[in-house]
Amino acid sequence: MSSRTGWIGIAAAAVVAVAGCGGEGDGGSRAAASDRPSEPPPSTSSPSASSPSAPAATRLSPADLQGRWWTWAASEETSTNPVADEDxxxxxxxxPDDVWFLAGTFGGQVERACTVPSGRPVAFPLINLVGGAADCADFMKTxxxxxxxxxxxxxPDRHLGTTITVTAAPGNPVTDSSGRFSGTGCGLWVQLPPLEAxxxxxxxxxxxxxxxxTVDYAxxxxxPGTV
Structure with a gap:
């Protein structure tokens, strides 16, 4: 993942800053513009017509996308965590059964090989954070x-600040604590339709x-019908 948390960041993904991970808050994570107000409203920029992004009818909402991704990223201890994954x-x-998440890193570069089931949309952050509204406003400036x-x-879609709910497993390397908590999620996100076999x-x-x-995925x- 490429993500950061104001608490601690993965595209993709790290979680408090990874492709996507970066962030900070009551249950921190490590994932991973112009001036924004201290509490920016939820916002996304529409993908260009030439982009292979998923159609609007099949896309997760900003809150659902970020909350579910952070929960996924914080579901495993370090040895099996997708953000800490080296290969x-x-x-x-x-x-989950309805989308395939990809992760960034806790910073730095990795190359990964991954098999994706047929018919599954793919979603990941380029850079992201979960924390307070002020954390996101500062994070999104650069x-x-x-x-x-x-x-x-x-x-990518640019999510400036969305209230999300995250459930983190004990011992995960993404958040500072386990359990269920709320925070402000932000970052640059991509949602793709199912890829061809x-x-x-x-x-x-x-x-x-x-x-x-930096993450390179093979x-x-x-x-269809094999996974």
Whole structure:
């Protein structure tokens, strides 16, 4: 993941700042513009017409997307955590049935190989954070990132500040504590429709201030009926 938390950040993903991870709050995580008010309203920018982003009818809301992703990222201890994953062996841990999440890192660069079931939408952050409203306002001032699928650029959605609920497992490396808590989620996010069966290359890059995330995914989408 490429994420950060004001508490602690993964595209993708780290969780308090990873592709997506970065953030801070009552249950911190490590994931991972112009001036914003201290409590920015939920907001996204529409992907460009040439982007392979998922159609609006199939997309998760900002609150659902971020809350579920952070919960997924904080569902495992370090040895099996998708944000701490060095090669992709943990990418299938605790995946929901209706979407396939990808993670960033706790900062730095990794290469991962991951098999994705057929017919599953894919979602991930380029850079993200969970914390307080002021944390997100500051974080998003310098948040930037890029993503490409098979060499084709993807336009991310920019979520400036959304109230989310996260449930974290004991001993996870993403949040400072376990249990259920609420915070403000923000970052640059991508939602893709189900990918065609076969091999795909996904490149995720995210940055906020001096926190950076670089993840290269070699994705294999299973043929229908095989996973």
């Amino acid at each position: 992709g062996r943990s990418c299938d841990r605790n995946q 948040a930037s990132g890029t993503a490409s699928l098979d060499g084709r650029d993807i336009s 076969g091999k795909h290359t996904l490149k995720i890059r995210g940055r906020s201030a001096d926190f950076t995330v 994705l294999t989408v299973a043929a």
